[in-house]
Amino acid sequence: xxxxxxxxSVAADLCIATESVQADANNFAVLELFTERRDMMSLPVTExxxxxxxxxxxxxxxxxxxxxxxEVYGKKSCIAFMDKEPLIVDAAMSIEDxxxxxxxxxxxALADGFIITEDGVLAGVGFGLQxxxxxATLQAEKNRQIMHSIDxxxxxxxxxxxxxxxxxxxxxxxxxxxxxxxxxxxxxxxxFERHAGGWFAALADCTGHGVPGAFMTxxxxxxxSQALRDLGPHDPAALIGAVSRAIxxxxxxxxxxxxxxxxxxxxxxxxxxxxDDASGQLHFAGAKQSLYLVAPGQDEVQCLxxxxxxxxxxxxxxxxxxxxxxxxxxxxxxxxxxxxxxLDQIGGARDIAYGKRRMREQLLARRAAPAGEVAAALLHxxxxxxxxQPRRDDLTFFCFRL
Numbered sequence: 001x002x003x004x005x006x007x008x009s010v011a012a013d014l015c016i017a018t019e020s021v022q023a024d025a026n027n028f029a030v031l032e033l034f035t036e037r038r039d040m041m042s043l044p045v046t047e048x049x050x051x052x053x054x055x056x057x058x059x060x061x062x063x064x065x066x067x068x069x070x071e072v073y074g075k076k077s078c079i080a081f082m083d084k085e086p087l088i089v090d091a092a093m094s095i096e097d098x099x100x101x102x103x104x105x106x107x108x109a110l111a112d113g114f115i116i117t118e119d120g121v122l123a124g125v126g127f128g129l130q131x132x133x134x135x136a137t138l139q140a141e142k143n144r145q146i147m148h149s150i151d152x153x154x155x156x157x158x159x160x161x162x163x164x165x166x167x168x169x170x171x172x173x174x175x176x177x178x179x180x181x182x183x184x185x186x187x188x189x190x191x192f193e194r195h196a197g198g199w200f201a202a203l204a205d206c207t208g209h210g211v212p213g214a215f216m217t218x219x220x221x222x223x224x225s226q227a228l229r230d231l232g233p234h235d236p237a238a239l240i241g242a243v244s245r246a247i248x249x250x251x252x253x254x255x256x257x258x259x260x261x262x263x264x265x266x267x268x269x270x271x272x273x274x275x276d277d278a279s280g281q282l283h284f285a286g287a288k289q290s291l292y293l294v295a296p297g298q299d300e301v302q303c304l305x306x307x308x309x310x311x312x313x314x315x316x317x318x319x320x321x322x323x324x325x326x327x328x329x330x331x332x333x334x335x336x337x338x339x340x341x342x343l344d345q346i347g348g349a350r351d352i353a354y355g356k357r358r359m360r361e362q363l364l365a366r367r368a369a370p371a372g373e374v375a376a377a378l379l380h381x382x383x384x385x386x387x388x389q390p391r392r393d394d395l396t397f398f399c400f401r402l
Contacts, residue, residue: 009138011098012091014126015116020044021078023052028074030055030081031064042113042125045082049121053082056112087114091123099135102128147184150211154184157214160221164192171199175400176375180341187213188339188396189221193233198277200233201398203289204270205339209394219250220268220312236272236285237322240311243270244287244320247312254318267312271337275402282327282335282402287311292336292360293329294367301360334367334374334401341393342378347385354385371399 019037021030023045034040034057043060045053060081063069073080087105089098102109110128117123161179168175171194179188187206192199202224206216223246227239244267248254251264269288275281284291286306293302307322329335338359345354362378369377375397382395 009095009134010091011089011093011095011116011126012118012123013095014098014130014134015091015124016126017124018042018044020046020051020122021055023047023077023079025078026075027060027064027078027080030060030078031074034061041127044115044122044125045078046122051086051088051115051117051122053079053084054086054112054115054125055082056108059112083108083112086112089114089116089126091116091118095131095134095138098126099131102131150184153211153214154181157181157185157189157217161190164190167194167199168192168201170194172400172402174371175398176371178375178379178395178397178399180395181209181214182341182391182394183210185211185214186394186396187216188341188394189217190396190398191221191224193228195233198233198275200228200236200275201273201337202270203337203339203396203398204268205289205341205394205396206268207266213394216266216268220247223247223250233274234276234283235324236274236283237324239272240270240285240287240322241320243268244311244316245318248314248316248318251312253312253314265314267310267316269306269340270311271306273337280329280331280402282329284325284327285322287322289337289339291325292338292363293327294334294336294363295330296332296368298367299364301363303356329402331402334363334371334399336363336397336399338397339394341391341395342382342397345382345386345389345392345395347387347389351389354382358385371401375399 019033021043030043033043041057043055044051045055055078063081087101087109089101102114113125113127115122116126165177168177177190179190187209189204191202204220206213206220208216220243223243224239226246227242231238231242247267251266253264271284271286271289271291274283284304288308288310289306291304304325309316309320343354343356343359346352347354358381362381363374366374366377
């Protein structure tokens with residue numbers, strides 16, 4: 001059976017021409033038809049070519065095989081064994097509407113079939129198995145089209161991040177940026193750009209993952225780009241505040257709409273860094289993300305925590321001010337930023353989170369190695385920890401040496 005494209009599929013595509021009987025036909029006539037036509041599973045009953053009922057072969061033959069039923073019912077009207085309320089649909093009805101109608105009609109529509117008409121006149125019958133096959137085929141095609149769209153969205157998302165990767169390689173030779181969306185597209189994003197006298201970097205984890213998360217990255221990254229144009233890169237805390245206000249406004253989560261009940265509660269966690277080449281100072285501000293640092297000769301990982309206030313959410317005050325931290329970084333220090341996709345991954349023998357302790361151990365064990373080797377060792381240990389557990393979230397981290 002040839003199937004048309006999803007949008008034009010209608011009940012007529014399932015229609016099988018069939019014989020019918022008039023309402024005044026007796027049950028011997030029906031028995032004769034079913035005996036001659038062993039492929040006939042249902043028989044429409046009509047009055048002036050308009051269907052009024054449907055006789056199921058299985059039910060009819062079961063009843064007529066009972067003792068004395070031939071004698072009692074043989075010469076009576078066939079409506080005695082007729083379903084008087086069969087599912088009757090027009091040939092132009094869409095497959096989607098037909099599916100809903102069949103489900104509403106119950107098991108009999110799927111087991112015994114349904115009647116298809118054109119302008120109220122009998123056109124034929126359709127069956128549940130056909131309908132399920134068509135729906136499965138159409139759904140597979142629909143899913144294929146959706147996946148094609150998501151795959152293309154991934155191309156776009158990666159293209160948006162590509163310029164930051166190029167800028168990073170030019171500014172920091174000893175650096176590694178890892179971006180692994182849990183699904184085809186993800187809710188983590190990064191930004192890196194050089195400016196006169198230094199560079200700016202951002203690592204962000206937006207609400208959700210997959211397609212919803214990817215939409216949030218577009219909103220948040222656009223807000224960040226606008227904030228950088230308006231404020232410049234030197235005040236990370238002010239940039240976080242500007243992005244938070246923009247998200248709240250764009251999603252209707254600002255103070256004016258929260259009282260009326262905001263329709264969403266989305267935002268992001270992030271870490272923003274601005275580096276000044278002349279002074280060597282690093283300006284850091286974070287929202288539920290931390291900056292980790294291993295100085296040369298040190299046997300511990302320093303942790304500079306960001307604020308515990310998320311960006312853009314309903315309960316984040318519009319006027320909240322994040323704080324900058326200024327670091328005098330010793331040359332050769334290893335610095336590390338990560339989203340919670342690394343820390344929160346379940347695994348190990350006890351199915352617990354990977355956690356900060358294991359991450360710190362990996363950083364310390366290879367504190368003198370190039371950033372790429374540090375990242376590779378961390379990913380290897382992370383993969384072994386995850387084992388057969390499914391990936392819980394997007395995974396993004398930034399490892400670099402000054």
